[in-house]
Amino acid sequence: MSADLKKGRIVIVGASLAGLRAAETLRDEGFTGELTLVGDEPHPPYDRPPLSKQVLLGRVPATDVGLPGRHLVDARWKLGVRASGLDPSTKEVLLANGERLPFDRLLITTGTRARPWPHPEEARLDGVLTVRTIEDAGRLAERLDAGPSRVLVIGAGFSGSEIASACRERGLPVTVAERGPAPLVGALGGTLGSFAARLQRAHGVDLRCGVTVTSLTGANGRLTGAELSDGSRIEAEVAVIALGAVRNTEWLEGSGLAAGPRGVACDAGCQAFNMYGIVTGEVFVAGDVARFPHPLFEYQMLALEHWGNAVEQAEVAAHNMVNPGPLRRPHLAVPVFWSSQFGLNIKSVGVPTFSDQVTIAQGSVEERRLVVVYGYRGRVTAAVSVNRAKWLDHYRHLIETAAPFPPEPGAADRPAAPKVVPSDVPDPKVLSHGPTVALTGHLPDRRLAVVRPMA
Numbered sequence: 001m002s003a004d005l006k007k008g009r010i011v012i013v014g015a016s017l018a019g020l021r022a023a024e025t026l027r028d029e030g031f032t033g034e035l036t037l038v039g040d041e042p043h044p045p046y047d048r049p050p051l052s053k054q055v056l057l058g059r060v061p062a063t064d065v066g067l068p069g070r071h072l073v074d075a076r077w078k079l080g081v082r083a084s085g086l087d088p089s090t091k092e093v094l095l096a097n098g099e100r101l102p103f104d105r106l107l108i109t110t111g112t113r114a115r116p117w118p119h120p121e122e123a124r125l126d127g128v129l130t131v132r133t134i135e136d137a138g139r140l141a142e143r144l145d146a147g148p149s150r151v152l153v154i155g156a157g158f159s160g161s162e163i164a165s166a167c168r169e170r171g172l173p174v175t176v177a178e179r180g181p182a183p184l185v186g187a188l189g190g191t192l193g194s195f196a197a198r199l200q201r202a203h204g205v206d207l208r209c210g211v212t213v214t215s216l217t218g219a220n221g222r223l224t225g226a227e228l229s230d231g232s233r234i235e236a237e238v239a240v241i242a243l244g245a246v247r248n249t250e251w252l253e254g255s256g257l258a259a260g261p262r263g264v265a266c267d268a269g270c271q272a273f274n275m276y277g278i279v280t281g282e283v284f285v286a287g288d289v290a291r292f293p294h295p296l297f298e299y300q301m302l303a304l305e306h307w308g309n310a311v312e313q314a315e316v317a318a319h320n321m322v323n324p325g326p327l328r329r330p331h332l333a334v335p336v337f338w339s340s341q342f343g344l345n346i347k348s349v350g351v352p353t354f355s356d357q358v359t360i361a362q363g364s365v366e367e368r369r370l371v372v373v374y375g376y377r378g379r380v381t382a383a384v385s386v387n388r389a390k391w392l393d394h395y396r397h398l399i400e401t402a403a404p405f406p407p408e409p410g411a412a413d414r415p416a417a418p419k420v421v422p423s424d425v426p427d428p429k430v431l432s433h434g435p436t437v438a439l440t441g442h443l444p445d446r447r448l449a450v451v452r453p454m455a
């Protein structure tokens with residue numbers, strides 16, 4: 001059995017970070033069969049985090065963000081071609097060019113795309129951009145080079161905030177419009193949300209919270225500005241739509257898999273569920289497109305848009321694809337995320353939105369060096385550091401061991417009287433942008449349905 005799993009045909013759909021790392025791991029684990037990667041982008045795998053950071057600052061050309069391979073992967077690469085369907089009865093991936101790719105095992109790593117501006121005519125105005133691909137970042141960097149009179153960023157999640165930061169670092173006037181009460185509040189809650197708002201304003205961002213952009217306006221096909229829900233108007237030559245991401249699952253319609261707008265559901269071993277919740281056995285999922293249960297977060301289904309998760313989950317998926325049951329591993333890594341903006345290095349471990357309380361465990365807002373620890377029902381579930389990353393391993397251990405919240409004092413620079421306050425994570429529905437972490441399970445204290453006996 002084990003020897004057979006090292007042979008046969010494996011197809012990976014989605015040739016980016018998770019796809020590449022999975023392909024490398026398959027070969028490292030001794031898979032000697034036929035390996036094919038399908039990617040709809042024309043490029044070999046590349047790294048997305050620099051696209052909203054170094055590329056927009058003009059420090060790295062958009063074309064120079066290739067992902068270094070760990071080694072040369074012996075595989076067939078089908079780039080620039082979209083998978084358009086999956087036929088579960090014949091076990092074939094259908095390609096948009098009419099080709100059919102038979103497989104014994106399939107890995108889905110189709111990730112996400114930028115959520116588009118909801119009004120297509122306005123989205124077509126020259127100057128309206130998103131940032132997800134090399135092309136997107138290259139186009140925006142060019143626009144910023146040209147010195148626009150003002151940039152409007154719609155959505156103040158991580159991407160929107162990083163883009164605003166790059167604009168200010170270039171000295172460009174920038175307005176950020178966010179429907180929620182503060183930047184980053186959807187991911188990090190109220191304490192760091194109000195910190196981020198003060199930070200943005202201190203760096204000269206014209207930050208408008210609690211408003212929505214009702215329309216983008218143009219003349220002769222070019223963007224001229226935007227109307228806001230509070231009746232104000234912004235004149236801008238460039239608008240960056242930073243409304244979060246959409247999972248690339250449409251191609252799986254009719255495949256019988258548990259795939260939808262929230263991603264492709266799988267077990268902790270990355271095996272995809274069919275629509276009845278039964279593991280398929282031969283189809284696996286990894287990266288941004290996957291949603292999976294995590295015991296540390298009450299077995300809720302986690303959907304993460306995190307670089308580190310894409311790598312670790314791809315490695316587990318690949319391992320499990322070529323190893324029999326008893327040797328299979330669960331994907332239990334504690335989520336980790338980082339962002340750099342306005343001169344600060346923000347790092348997160350755990351799931352900050354899985355919280356009801358927070359405390360500043362080290363440093364202070366005034367110093368702009370701090371660690372915020374998150375708790376849920378009396379145990380530590382996350383920690384976020386600002387310019388203080390070296391402590392995160394300590395908090396990761398507290399999360400992994402479900403240590404009591406608030407954590408024991410220990411660090412030298414803890415505040416004299418640490419306060420515990422509500423985490424104030426808003427309902428994602430009140431935000432402009434989609435969340436980068438979504439918990440989509442059922443908590444017993446939040447009744448979503450009532451089952452009544454029939455009369």
Ligand SMILES: Cc1cc2nc3c(=O)[nH]c(=O)nc-3n(C[C@H](O)[C@H](O)[C@H](O)COP(=O)(O)OP(=O)(O)OC[C@H]3O[C@@H](n4cnc5c(N)ncnc54)[C@H](O)[C@@H]3O)c2cc1C
Pocket residue numbers: 013014015016017018019038039040041047048049050051052081082083084109110111112113131132133159248251286287288289304305306307308310336337338339340
């Ligand atoms: C601008 C930006 C900045 C980021 N910054 C950070 C950061 O600072 N820290 C962090 O932790 N994470 C960051 N991320 C997130 C990180 O890049 C993602 O978590 C990571 O790219 C996920 O990898 P993936 O392979 O799962 O999916 P993706 O990178 O989305 O790749 C999926 C691939 O599949 C292709 N595809 C989709 N549908 C099909 C189909 N039907 N057929 C064939 N191919 C298909 C897509 O075009 C894409 O090439 C950032 C993302 C962006 C966009």
